[in-house]
Amino acid sequence: MKESDILRIFKYLKPYFPMVILVLLATFANAIGELLLPNLMSSIIDIGVTNGDTAYIISVGIKMLIVAFLSMLAMIVSSYFSSRVAMSFSRDLRRGVFLKVQSFTPQQTEKFGTASLLTRNTDDINQVQRVAIMGLRMLIRSPIMFIGGIMMAYRMNQKLSMILLVSMPIIAISIIVIGGKGFPLFKQIQKKTDKINLIFRERLTGLRIIRAFDKEDYEEERFNVANQDYVDTAIRVNTLIVTLLPLVSIVMNLTLVGVVYFAAKLINMDMMKVGELTAFIQYISQILFSLVMFSMMFVIVPSASASASRINEVLDEPVIKHKNELDTPKVANVHLEFNDVCFRYPGAENPAITGLSFTASAGDRVSIIGGTGSGKSTILKLIEGFYDVESGSIKYNGINIEDLDEEVFRDEIGFAPQRAFLFSGTIAENIRFGRDYITDEDVLEALKIAQGYDFVMSLDDGLKSHVAQGGNNFSGGQKQRLAIARAVAIKPKIYMFDDSFSALDYKTDRALRTALSDVTKDAITLIVAQRVATVVDSDKIIVLDEGHVAGIGTHEELMKSCDVYLDIVESQGYEKEVIA
Ligand SMILES: Nc1ncnc2c1ncn2[C@@H]1O[C@H](COP(=O)(O)OP(=O)(O)OP(=O)(O)O)[C@@H](O)[C@H]1O
Numbered sequence: 308m309k310e311s312d313i314l315r316i317f318k319y320l321k322p323y324f325p326m327v328i329l330v331l332l333a334t335f336a337n338a339i340g341e342l343l344l345p346n347l348m349s350s351i352i353d354i355g356v357t358n359g360d361t362a363y364i365i366s367v368g369i370k371m372l373i374v375a376f377l378s379m380l381a382m383i384v385s386s387y388f389s390s391r392v393a394m395s396f397s398r399d400l401r402r403g404v405f406l407k408v409q410s411f412t413p414q415q416t417e418k419f420g421t422a423s424l425l426t427r428n429t430d431d432i433n434q435v436q437r438v439a440i441m442g443l444r445m446l447i448r449s450p451i452m453f454i455g456g457i458m459m460a461y462r463m464n465q466k467l468s469m470i471l472l473v474s475m476p477i478i479a480i481s482i483i484v485i486g487g488k489g490f491p492l493f494k495q496i497q498k499k500t501d502k503i504n505l506i507f508r509e510r511l512t513g514l515r516i517i518r519a520f521d522k523e524d525y526e527e528e529r530f531n532v533a534n535q536d537y538v539d540t541a542i543r544v545n546t547l548i549v550t551l552l553p554l555v556s557i558v559m560n561l562t563l564v565g566v567v568y569f570a571a572k573l574i575n576m577d578m579m580k581v582g583e584l585t586a587f588i589q590y591i592s593q594i595l596f597s598l599v600m601f602s603m604m605f606v607i608v609p610s611a612s613a614s615a616s617r618i619n620e621v622l623d624e625p626v627i628k629h630k631n632e633l634d635t636p637k638v639a640n641v642h643l644e645f646n647d648v649c650f651r652y653p654g655a656e657n658p659a660i661t662g663l664s665f666t667a668s669a670g671d672r673v674s675i676i677g678g679t680g681s682g683k684s685t686i687l688k689l690i691e692g693f694y695d696v697e698s699g700s701i702k703y704n705g706i707n708i709e710d711l712d713e714e715v716f717r718d719e720i721g722f723a724p725q726r727a728f729l730f731s732g733t734i735a736e737n738i739r740f741g742r743d744y745i746t747d748e749d750v751l752e753a754l755k756i757a758q759g760y761d762f763v764m765s766l767d768d769g770l771k772s773h774v775a776q777g778g779n780n781f782s783g784g785q786k787q788r789l790a791i792a793r794a795v796a797i798k799p800k801i802y803m804f805d806d807s808f809s810a811l812d813y814k815t816d817r818a819l820r821t822a823l824s825d826v827t828k829d830a831i832t833l834i835v836a837q838r839v840a841t842v843v844d845s846d847k848i849i850v851l852d853e854g855h856v857a858g859i860g861t862h863e864e865l866m867k868s869c870d871v872y873l874d875i876v877e878s879q880g881y882e883k884e885v886i887a
């Protein structure tokens with residue numbers, strides 16, 4: 308942990324500098340007011356009451372009222388604005404983290420994990436916000452009350468204030484010892500929160516699977532273990548905190564007892580007045596209380612500091628951009644070329660793709676078939692530029708895709724992922740996906756191609772029908788068709804469907820491919836599929852076997868030359884004439 312973590316985070320306070328100054332000034336005024344009150348009180352007792360001087364009592368009393376009122380006003384101002392500053396600060400911080408995460412490559416997201424990113428953007432930011440809110444006021448208030456209190460007490464009675472020389476070191480040492488022990492635990496607490504979130508998230512996203520496999524007990528056990536682990540650490544942290552507080556309070560009370568004991572002697576010897584004692588007691592309380600408050604900072608600052616370093620880790624991730632940002636060349640005939648491409652996932656032992664070469668031009672339909680884990684989705688991810696190839700090259704319209712401006716190039720791709728991703732909103736919003744230039748006609752057209760028009764129109768609200776989070780109010784095939792419509796709606800240059808037809812019946816599958824061929828004359832279509840029926844009429848079929856290319860060709864060519872393809876065809880009992 309670097310001490311500067313929390314200071315770096317507080318750079319986000321910069322835009323609120325004037326408000327911060329206001330808070331500091333108001334806190335200052337409030338503290339001064341509270342320091343003045345006991346002094347005025349002692350004058351009333353020692354001068355006013357002792358001499359029975361009513362006029363004096365009233366005049367000082369009015370002064371006290373005014374000081375108390377102003378001090379209270381200052382406190383309201385400081386609380387109000389410190390809250391405002393802290394909230395705006397945490398909002399900006401969340402926005403910063405969100406923007407950064409949005410720019411993440413898949414590797415960067417994997418490095419943190421979704422659950423941890425969630426905790427960092429919620430819990431961790433809350434911790435830091437709490438410090439901002441307390442720190443703004445405590446940081447100025449405690450030192451003023453502490454130093455001011457000592458000065459006032461010393462002025463009241465020099466001898467008696469020596470008692471502080473005993474009690475203050477005791478409190479200070481216990482704070483330092485306990486604070487030092489606490490810090491490592493705070494970091495652990497955040498890590499364990501991550502873990503709980505991770506399991507909870509998996510539980511929610513895998514709900515159906517967990518039920519289907521009757522794994523509820525297993526999941527519950529897993530959750531309980533993580534939960535208990537968290538509780539154990541939390542208990543250790545809180546034990547430390549609750550030892551600190553009574554310790555401080557015992558020292559504080561013993562100090563007061565001492566003060567009263569010695570003051571009684573001094574008053575007896577006529578070396579101190581009663582009013583001075585009341586004021587002195589209040590000053591002692593203020594001094595020790597400011598120490599306690601300061602010790603609270605020892606509790607929350609390390610915890611926030613652990614959070615700050617976790618937030619900084621996210622903010623420090625570099626935005627990975629490709630070296631060159633060439634414009635995507637506009638050519639009459641789009642062209643995609645894989646040239647002896649090898650690729651290995653970061654940290655993986657075996658390559659996911661080896662020696663893949665093929666070309667595709669406008670109007671071509673290239674299908675990719677192969678067993679699970681054979682590298683089909685990986686090929687599409689490579690085209691999208693999520694990962695850089697290890698050797699070989701991928702060229703689009705003659706230019707290496709690593710050199711292309713990522714955003715511009717991605718706009719040329721219409722991609723339907725293997726797991727249809729829908730978010731809560733309307734059907735139209737899901738198909739537009741933030742690309743506002745897509746007209747209603749295009750949305751409808753896309754739905755027709757995706758064979759989703761009829762089912763959408765049969766819904767009460769049509770295009771405006773509500774989609775639940777994750778699209779859970781639609782069937783698997785309906786979700787797939789909406790995801791396909793989203794890919795088609797931008798009229799891309801490269802269509803990519805990752806196993807997108809798997810939940811469709813054969814008839815719909817065929818109708819969809821026929822509709823597609825009408826709009827993809829000037830584009831390249833890549834279809835990942837498990838079913839032979841889906842790929843038979845492709846211009847080119849790439850047969851993958853555990854990352855290796857087992858064969859490339861048309862159905863007829865592969866039937867003659869590729870054993871792996873023959874195996875697949877036979878295992879599916881496929882006969883072209885029967886189904887086609
Ligand atoms: N993000 C990743 N990190 C590391 N390895 C990965 C990653 N994604 C996939 N792999 C590995 O790469 C290989 C190819 O995966 P890929 O997703 O391309 O398979 P696939 O052919 O699409 O399979 P499926 O039909 O099951 O979708 C697999 O061995 C898989 O374990």
Ligand SMILES: [Mg+2]
Nearest residue numbers: 683684685725
């Ligand atoms: Mg896949």
